[in-house]
Amino acid sequence: MKNEEVAWVFHELADLLEFKGEDFFKIRAYRNACKILAGLDEPLEEIRRRGGLAKIPGIGKNIAAKIEELLATGRLKKMEELLKEIPPGILEIMSLPGIGPKRAGLLLSSLGISSLDELLGAAKQGRVRGLPGMGGKVEKDIIKYIEMREDRRERVLLVTARDLAGEFTSFIKKLPGVAGVDAGGSVRRWRESAGDVDLVVAAADPRRVIEAAAGCPLVSEVLEVNENRVRLQVHWGIEVDLQVVPENQFALALFLNTGSRAHLQRLASLPAAAGINFDPSALPSSEFFSNEREIYARLGLPFIPPELREDRGEVEAALADRLPRLVELGDIKGDLHMHTTWSDGVCTIEQVAARAREKGYEYIALTDHSQSLKIARGLSLERLKEQHRQIRSLNEKMDDIQLLTGIEVDILPKGGLDCPDEILKEADLVVASVHSAFKQDRETMTARIISAVENKNVDIIGHLTGRLIAHREAYAVDVERVLEAAASCGTILEINSSPDRLDLNDQNAARARELGIKMAVNTDAHDLKRMEEMVYGVSVARRAWLEPDDVVNTMPVEKLVKFLRNR
DNA sequence: GCCGTTTTCGGCCCGACTGTTTTCAGTCG
Numbered sequence A: 001m002k003n004e005e006v007a008w009v010f011h012e013l014a015d016l017l018e019f020k021g022e023d024f025f026k027i028r029a030y031r032n033a034c035k036i037l038a039g040l041d042e043p044l045e046e047i048r049r050r051g052g053l054a055k056i057p058g059i060g061k062n063i064a065a066k067i068e069e070l071l072a073t074g075r076l077k078k079m080e081e082l083l084k085e086i087p088p089g090i091l092e093i094m095s096l097p098g099i100g101p102k103r104a105g106l107l108l109s110s111l112g113i114s115s116l117d118e119l120l121g122a123a124k125q126g127r128v129r130g131l132p133g134m135g136g137k138v139e140k141d142i143i144k145y146i147e148m149r150e151d152r153r154e155r156v157l158l159v160t161a162r163d164l165a166g167e168f169t170s171f172i173k174k175l176p177g178v179a180g181v182d183a184g185g186s187v188r189r190w191r192e193s194a195g196d197v198d199l200v201v202a203a204a205d206p207r208r209v210i211e212a213a214a215g216c217p218l219v220s221e222v223l224e225v226n227e228n229r230v231r232l233q234v235h236w237g238i239e240v241d242l243q244v245v246p247e248n249q250f251a252l253a254l255f256l257n258t259g260s261r262a263h264l265q266r267l268a269s270l271p272a273a274a275g276i277n278f279d280p281s282a283l284p285s286s287e288f289f290s291n292e293r294e295i296y297a298r299l300g301l302p303f304i305p306p307e308l309r310e311d312r313g314e315v316e317a318a319l320a321d322r323l324p325r326l327v328e329l330g331d332i333k334g335d336l337h338m339h340t341t342w343s344d345g346v347c348t349i350e351q352v353a354a355r356a357r358e359k360g361y362e363y364i365a366l367t368d369h370s371q372s373l374k375i376a377r378g379l380s381l382e383r384l385k386e387q388h389r390q391i392r393s394l395n396e397k398m399d400d401i402q403l404l405t406g407i408e409v410d411i412l413p414k415g416g417l418d419c420p421d422e423i424l425k426e427a428d429l430v431v432a433s434v435h436s437a438f439k440q441d442r443e444t445m446t447a448r449i450i451s452a453v454e455n456k457n458v459d460i461i462g463h464l465t466g467r468l469i470a471h472r473e474a475y476a477v478d479v480e481r482v483l484e485a486a487a488s489c490g491t492i493l494e495i496n497s498s499p500d501r502l503d504l505n506d507q508n509a510a511r512a513r514e515l516g517i518k519m520a521v522n523t524d525a526h527d528l529k530r531m532e533e534m535v536y537g538v539s540v541a542r543r544a545w546l547e548p549d550d551v552v553n554t555m556p557v558e559k560l561v562k563f564l565r566n567r
Numbered sequence B: 001g002c003c004g005t006t007t008t009c010g011g012c013c014c015g016a017c018t019g020t021t022t023t024c025a026g027t028c029g
Helices: A003-020 A024-039 A044-049 A061-073 A077-085 A089-094 A101-111 A116-124 A136-152 A158-173 A185-189 A206-214 A247-258 A261-268 A292-298 A314-319 A349-358 A381-397 A421-426 A442-454 A479-489 A506-514 A529-543 A557-566
Strands: A178-183 A196-203 A219-225 A229-234 A238-245 A334-338 A363-366 A402-410 A429-433 A492-496 A519-522
Touching (some): A024 A061, A158 A238, A158 A529, A185 A196, A247 A292, A261 A314, A349 A529, A402 A421, A442 A479
16 A cells, blocks of 8 residues: 555544544544655555554554554554444535534434535535524535536546556556557646546557556556557546557657647648648558657757647747747755744654755755644744754754745735744745635735735745645635736745645746746645655746746755845 | 653643624634
8 A cells, every 4th residue: 555545544534533523632643644644755565564653753553553454454444444334425525615524414414415416416405504503605605616526526636647647657668569658648748637647658569558558457447449549447536548559650649649739739730730630540640750859840840848838829939949948847956935843844854954955955945834823833933033043053064955044924814924024034035825814805815915025024925826726716816916016026926836736827927927026936845755746836837938047946055045135 | 642851641722714693613724
């Protein structure tokens, strides 16, 4: 079992216990374990082998034993017992915004509702309003959120699609007769979510590859087969579309498969495109290309990176030879938004710094939460000062990486920041973000965020819109007005790399670039594993046409420090 | 359920918002 799968069991266990009304602290211990396990960068199997499970901070004897059981049997007795008394649909109901254990319990006991379908039906018949504590608004929200979920059921986060593409690719690669395999489609263009995973395989014998692929342990069902394509349902709730082509058609197939449709249509309209069939079903073609560069050259164009292939002006830019030199992961020299055990992170400053050094970063900023965010153990002013003292003293001991003192300060509901200016002034770097009162009206929220943009001590605005992809809408905020304010104040905007945030998104980041705003691509990591998510933020930057100069954390350390000081 | 140099029990633990109320329960981050 993978770490994430084990972590997920504890997440569900916590939900079930919450439904039962068990002890708050016990539930919190499970939730905490879930967070810790998901953040480990060593496989649990290995930790178990050397008997280290109970030594993980936050994992005690009981949870360690449950992990053992899961790794050994793939099951958890306690979980199975709970599921005997609680219908599994309850977990889905509880995951709706505004529905917690109490309301889920009430729905079950008074209306016998134990699935989203039943709940939707009851809400539409107006049977939910009238239950104690639930009125028309709750009922309307229930309908809204369930329908929203159904709309999105077909798509998964990019990170999930990429993980799946990776696993499937390595399975296919090992098959005999396979000369190459790569993912196309939205996965290759790094769109924020994907409807399926498109794989292109180079092999002489399609039937053999298709048969073997259908036997991959990830596959739950074969949906459709023809002579060189197969559509497979995978256990992760997503489909894989596999196309097998002869090796000399691979580049063209991957190109056509990558899309987007709009990009291909735009290319097809070029005079130089005469003779090329842009319909993927026209393969095999009579023209051969050994790579995509040759295809673009044949069209009279320089290579266009997949992230740009959206028909947002990239073809015109290519024709004029004015494609951007896109920022790359290798350009990133540090991470400016990270959490440690001082607030809600699971690693110490030393652990984070050591990993950053391994990654070749020149600097990192430690930005733990501010005092108001109690749930994240936000730092009191005293603790903040103490942390900054520790960072400075650690800094003196390390000559190959610079640790910047920082804070992620809350932007308070009424505007203003959760930390006095004289203290913010002392920090090397200040990220300001909204973490409360998400439902304020557009005017209030916009003014609130602009108040932070205009504060001279704020360097970066964190995750500007607060959206969680497929889970929570952005706050009602007039992004354009905030961007204008940021442009005029010189405030940096964050591209948060967390795969469920990606906030700014590509379109907002592109607009910010037009306005001359500098951006910072940050992970907001709470553990070592999430430090690896930088690549997702970089992908947003690339889709937004950002060059290294647009991104402040491509600067070498001296330049960055000077830049921050002179802002 | 976890933790501990004040250590094997007792502490961990918050405030704001929302929709429903007419004084508050439930949810959330």
